[in-house]
Amino acid sequence: MSLDRQQKRTTIYDLAELAGTSASAVSAVLNGNWKKRRISKQLAEKITRIAEEQGYALNMQASLLRREKSHIIGMIVPKYDNRYFGSIVELFETMARDKGLFPLITCTRRDPALEIEAARTMLSYQVDCVIATGATDPDRITELCAAAGVRTINLDLPGKLAPSVISDNFAGARELTRRILASCQQRFGAMEPLMFVGGRGGDHNTMERLRGFRQAHADHGIDLDDDRVIACGYAPEKAQNALQERAASGLPFSRGMFVNSTITLEGVLRWVRLAGPVSEQEFALGCFDYDPLVDLLGDNIEMVRQDVPAMLTRMFELIGQGNFEPRVSEIPPVLR
Template sequence: MASSNPRRKSTIYDIAAKTGSSTSTVSMVLNGNWARYRIKEETANRILECARQLGYNVNMKARGLRLSRSGLAGMVLPHYRNRFFAGLAQTFEDHARSRGLCPIVVGTQRDPAVEISVTETLLSQRVEMLFIAGVRNPTPLNELCTAAGVPSINLDLPGDGAPSVVSDNRKGAHAITDVLIEKLLARGHAPDELVFLGGLTGEYATETRVAGFRDAFSARGIAPAHDAVECCGYNAAAAKRALASRCEKLGRLPTGLLMNSITAMEGLVQFMATLPHEAWKTTVVGCFDWDPFAAYLPFDVTMLRQDVEKIITEAFVLAEKFDPEDRSLILVPTGFGKMFEEAEQTKEFDR
């Protein structure tokens, strides 16, 4: 296919006529913006191939990204501040590189506008898959990926627009609550003083963990206190304030505390640091998250570890056999570990 007039340069009007596309569609494709405007990949490739055959000077960015594999794999996540999200990012990078892909990981600070903008940017760079971690409403991001023909997988928090891989929050919370109740009973304390602290009302992870917390009581034929659950957010300062308020009302620490995240746990540690040492031994603490440094805290701590390796492995399986109609939810079991053994393993992780 060639222009009938060898002196005349091909234009976007020629490409539009040959491909049956509008000039605006041709322009967006040639400028490398087709994914952002939800133009089908098949249409984009047809336009680029026609432009090549007509001798049109195609934008090299558009041409390089659309006519060949990019070799890029993307992940968005809220932040890197805790070991869980940092572990997801590191494990994702390792798995991507083992497949010959170049990983791109971007933190969004849980800002929905940033999540959309980052997703559009990654799609414009033609990532071959996108893992969406810790996004409270991933559906708009899934829809962008679907329009661009890019597989997307939700991690940590599920969504309705793509398959999801998350920790089994309910069973995990049941298990750690049961451990804490046993410790309270062994100390001669009533279990109904056990408090669940942190997270957000209406959020999937928090709601399923609260359900697991209540399940553990129900299985024993007992009930937690009416004010046992306090969803004060994922914020150390908020957790510290909530603990201070409870401590003021009781005149002491609650005898049992289950912190919903490592950030809430940070608030607890900050608050405990203001108390005399003898007060530290009056309570048992659990945390739905894990950090090896907890092994060295001077009070009783039980931590639940989420299986980052399994989450990422399952996500790559879904991405590599991606079905656009798949909306499955894969629950990955959590578990307890020996703190000092895990601390040693973490040395290798952090190298």
């Protein structure tokens, strides 16, 4: 790796020399508390000018080493490349910056080992706080951080040891299911039990969504066999294969499907395309997650949009209040 620095960086000592003053004065001026330190306006202006001329950039590492709080806030995300996590990350950055915090984001591709590794790295970088988003084992992260005196908040998936901010999966899934059933009624002339595709049986969100899914069926007095639930994970290929197998198995198949995320939807649609009966026109689909392009192109696809701004607002509220009790905040999703 040829990443060798060209010249030595300008430091406050260089500036002090150029300004004929001390490093301490330069530091005071550049970090804004020169009034408190009784530096004259003239000297302050002179130093500021010279710093600009020299293109001085603070050495954060040195600065952070000295300060007690780093104002760095870490976020661990499973994936970047879907709209849900993409918008979480983008808004998180913006909000963190607005609050004077420096956002440090790391993506773990749903790899539990990388998750722990990422948390450890964040601690090394002296983060003040870690947000564990959609983590497989949020409590492990909380423990690790707690050992270093760093607080954590869980986002998207809840944990037992730190506060969690998640969607109201039950209510959202119940309403989404209701809509898919209504769409079946309208388009096929009758309601039939739906299938549930994607997610992991063990994860909290999937369990809650399943509860809403079941409740909506019960609301309409529709019997639901357990074998209509295909919690095959989130990856597209897994959903595609699972549907393939299911279709081949001879078990009853539904035209209405509750799909657990846009990622999974990719697999479902691929199956419909390649191996499925005819076209997606013959299905009534619903997706727990939002993607604007699907919304525009998928005529028969209902979507639930998780309320990312509300979730992040709540999260920063908790931080602001210094509230780190392990309570769960459920944010209602936006239905379209």
